[in-house]
Amino acid sequence: MSSVVVITPLVIAGWPVISAAVTAAVASMGFNVVQSAKVATPVIDRERIRPPAKVDIELDDSEILAGATSDQEIVVEKDGIRATFSRDERGALKLCMEGESYTKQQLRQIGEELVGRGTQQFVYHRVVTELKQRGMSIVQETVGADRTVKLRVRNV
Amino acid sequence: MSQEELEIEIDPSGKVTMRTKGIKGPVCMQYADLLAQIVGREEARERTHEYYETNVHEHVRPTVDVKQHRR
Numbered sequence: 001m002s003s004v005v006v007i008t009p010l011v012i013a014g015w016p017v018i019s020a021a022v023t024a025a026v027a028s029m030g031f032n033v034v035q036s037a038k039v040a041t042p043v044i045d046r047e048r049i050r051p052p053a054k055v056d057i058e059l060d061d062s063e064i065l066a067g068a069t070s071d072q073e074i075v076v077e078k079d080g081i082r083a084t085f086s087r088d089e090r091g092a093l094k095l096c097m098e099g100e101s102y103t104k105q106q107l108r109q110i111g112e113e114l115v116g117r118g119t120q121q122f123v124y125h126r127v128v129t130e131l132k133q134r135g136m137s138i139v140q141e142t143v144g145a146d147r148t149v150k151l152r153v154r155n156v
Numbered sequence: 157m158s159q160e161e162l163e164i165e166i167d168p169s170g171k172v173t174m175r176t177k178g179i180k181g182p183v184c185m186q187y188a189d190l191l192a193q194i195v196g197r198e199e200a201r202e203r204t205h206e207y208y209e210t211n212v213h214e215h216v217r218p219t220v221d222v223k224q225h226r227r
Contacts, residue, residue, distance in 0.1 A: 003179070003203055005188040009170040010196035061196065119170030123195055127164060127172070130194045139161075146168065153162040 009123045011062035011093060015072045018064055018093065018118075021125060022074055022085050025117035031076040031083065052100040055107040059115055062093040081107070083114055093118075117147075124149055162187060 011018065023033055064072065064087040074085040081099040088094040095115055097107040128138060131153055140152040161177040172195045176184040185203075192198040 003176045003184040003188065004201070005174050005191065005198060006200040007172040007174070007192050007195045008197045008199050009172065011170075113168075116169040120166055120168055123166050123170045123172060127166070127191070127194055134190075136162075148168065149166040151162075151164040151166075153164060155160060155162075 008061065009119055011059060011119055011122050012065070013122070014065045014067045015087065016067070017125075018062075018122065019072075019074055019085075021122035022118040025121040026076045026083070026114060029078070029114065029117060031078040031081075031114075034075040034077055052098050053102055053104045053107055055097045055104050055111060057095045057097065057108065057111045057115055058088060059093040059095075059119070063091050064093060066091070081110065083111065085118075120147075120149065127151070162191075164191070 026033065072087045076083050076085075080101055081097065084096040084098075086094050086096070093115075095111050097111040099107050102110075128151070131138070135156060137154050137156045138151055139154050140150075142150045144150065159177070160179050163175040163177060165173045167173075172191065174188065174191050176187055179187065185201075188198075188201060
């Protein structure tokens, strides 16, 4: 038997830490990182009448701490979808999903998965770093079929 | 004596579930406090029968000094 605690993550860090987590997470979903929005392949075909679907997703439990860099945006693409991570006016993490051949519902679903993966990567890095700093040891690490990360930790 | 361990699961949305194994008494709650400070906002906590057992050995307490910026 055991004691059990369930914790909802708060994503609070500077842009470099958050962008590193996002970059690692989106790569695992097959997205390619584009250097900046200016050089991204246009998703919108101006010849067409119908504009691409667009969905904004905000991560309420997040705060991107103000930093020296003004370039706080990551653009990633895959299969005609463009996802832009940025810091909104409140300082929270925001994701803008755009895709010509997708419904808003599809874009929201994919976007929420992207945000979830980024959050998972952020939490994993933070937990492992903080526990190791306290002299604890990760004795086993596995990833389940549902992509849940399982860690066994001992206080050595 | 059973090995003292923490089992930590991070689901695909980033939500964390931690179970203490072989840790008796209030010390296991200190580990829960530590992880909550590292990760974010505690949603639920359950004490099982092991919590109420007495420990023969003195445990090394986890250091809880994480600086967390909360809005």
